[in-house]
Amino acid sequence: MNRPLELILAPTIRGALFDGAAAPRVSFRAEQDAELQIELPDGLPDARTDTSLDTIRSAVIHALRPLVELGRIPESVAVAGVGAFDILPRRAAGDAADPGVVGLRAVRERIAIVTGGAQGFGAEIAKGLVAAGAFVAIADLNIHAAAAFVAELNREAGEVVAIAVGVDVSDEQSVTAMIETVVEAWGGIDIFVSNAGVLKAGSVVELSLKDFAFVTDVNYTGFFLCTKRAAPIMALQNAAAAAHGSEYYTDIIQINSKSGLAGSNKNGAYSGAKFGGIGLVQSFALELIEDRIKVNAICPGNFFDGPLWSDPDRGLFVQYLNAGKVPGATSIADVKRFYEEKVPMKRGCSGADVVTAIYYAVAQKYETGQAIPVTGGQNMIH
Numbered sequence: 001m002n003r004p005l006e007l008i009l010a011p012t013i014r015g016a017l018f019d020g021a022a023a024p025r026v027s028f029r030a031e032q033d034a035e036l037q038i039e040l041p042d043g044l045p046d047a048r049t050d051t052s053l054d055t056i057r058s059a060v061i062h063a064l065r066p067l068v069e070l071g072r073i074p075e076s077v078a079v080a081g082v083g084a085f086d087i088l089p090r091r092a093a094g095d096a097a098d099p100g101v102v103g104l105r106a107v108r109e110r111i112a113i114v115t116g117g118a119q120g121f122g123a124e125i126a127k128g129l130v131a132a133g134a135f136v137a138i139a140d141l142n143i144h145a146a147a148a149f150v151a152e153l154n155r156e157a158g159e160v161v162a163i164a165v166g167v168d169v170s171d172e173q174s175v176t177a178m179i180e181t182v183v184e185a186w187g188g189i190d191i192f193v194s195n196a197g198v199l200k201a202g203s204v205v206e207l208s209l210k211d212f213a214f215v216t217d218v219n220y221t222g223f224f225l226c227t228k229r230a231a232p233i234m235a236l237q238n239a240a241a242a243a244h245g246s247e248y249y250t251d252i253i254q255i256n257s258k259s260g261l262a263g264s265n266k267n268g269a270y271s272g273a274k275f276g277g278i279g280l281v282q283s284f285a286l287e288l289i290e291d292r293i294k295v296n297a298i299c300p301g302n303f304f305d306g307p308l309w310s311d312p313d314r315g316l317f318v319q320y321l322n323a324g325k326v327p328g329a330t331s332i333a334d335v336k337r338f339y340e341e342k343v344p345m346k347r348g349c350s351g352a353d354v355v356t357a358i359y360y361a362v363a364q365k366y367e368t369g370q371a372i373p374v375t376g377g378q379n380m381i382h
């Protein structure tokens with residue numbers, strides 16, 4: 001796989017600087033001035049074989065670790081012919097929300113990507129990660145909404161805690177470009193939240209192949225493409241950390257659904273893609289644990305307060321009311337009550353419920369390949 005050298009060097013530098021809890025952000029620029037020069041051997045082959053990756057890793061470790069051992073982390077490093085990497089300042093101890101909570105502490109200073117992060121669950125997840133001290137790339141098809149949300153997050157934080165990236169998760173080139181943008185800006189990825197999803201409900205005998213394929217491409221294939229491109233970056237970080245005796249765990253988290261745990265009437269395209277997502281999660285988890293990448297799914301119940309359900313024009317509540325799907329319902333409130341009654345805890349899933357599950361998945365270092373329900377008891381697994 002031929003990748004530009006900066007995309008290999010930046011995660012490797014992060015791994016070399018990993019301190020057992022987190023690694024700094026590393027920002028790439030195409031200039032040569034820097035505090036420290038790292039020499040790569042001449043004649044490094046273009047093809048990124050395991051041998052050339054080992055050579056690059058050794059050069060980075062050799063240049064940086066003696067300084068780290070002395071407590072002297074440089075502000076920038078450069079590699080001839082490639083460019084410079086600014087090592088961004090670490091957060092001061094204690095400025096993340098409640099460091100006493102294990103899950104929050106696990107997320108602190110981590111670099112996250114949230115696909116479909118401009119609205120709905122994705123936006124709630126991004127807020128929860130930022131509140132816990134993480135840096136978040138909001139990656140969305142709707143770049144305008146992503147940019148507006150990022151401006152709001154940064155204004156509230158008083159610093160750059162978020163960046164916006166345009167992406168179509170069902171397009172491989174677009175996913176590759178998203179990963180490159182984040183790695184050039186921040187040097188790597190610690191938490192990849194595959195959240196972008198679409199729903200087109202319909203009877204199996206009426207749904208068009210086009211709609212079926214659209215739902216499958218975004219919900220199912222999109223998760224494959226994102227994992228395919230994120231995992232190699234995470235592996236480079238871990239390999240560099242392992243070279244100095246550290247264990248650097250990273251996370252890929254698929255936002256699945258209760259419809260990935262039980263079938264959904266007249267919603268087969270969505271439910272099938274979500275069931276398939278769990279097959280991918282389990283399979284990727286088995287493969288990627290070798291690189292200390294955990295892969296888990298979170299399966300939320302219905303987010304009644306989010307736009308999918310509550311949008312006044314196109315939301316499912318208004319659609320179900322107009323379609324007469326709920327017997328006797330004459331208002332949106334009636335439709336909402338009908339669906340809340342199906343949940344043992346008598347309410348919909350919230351962003352905070354999902355965020356709590358993400359904190360858990362990241363903090364838990366002895367679990368992978370799981371589908372974690374967050375459904376108020378509506379789905380129970382055995």
Ligand SMILES: NC(=O)c1ccc[n+]([C@@H]2O[C@H](COP(=O)([O-])OP(=O)(O)OC[C@H]3O[C@@H](n4cnc5c(N)ncnc54)[C@H](O)[C@@H]3O)[C@@H](O)[C@H]2O)c1
Pocket residue numbers: 115116117118119120121122139140141142167168169170194195196197198218255256257258299300301302303304306307308309
């Ligand atoms: N809303 C619910 O009740 C509910 C319940 C369980 C699971 N989920 C899951 O949660 C996730 C988010 O759902 P939501 O309801 O918040 O969705 P939403 O429709 O409110 O937001 C989805 C976001 O994803 C973006 N997006 C759509 N297609 C994309 C693509 N191809 N590439 C990149 N971005 C794209 C949209 O622009 C939007 O910002 C989905 O995976 C969904 O299946 C939702």
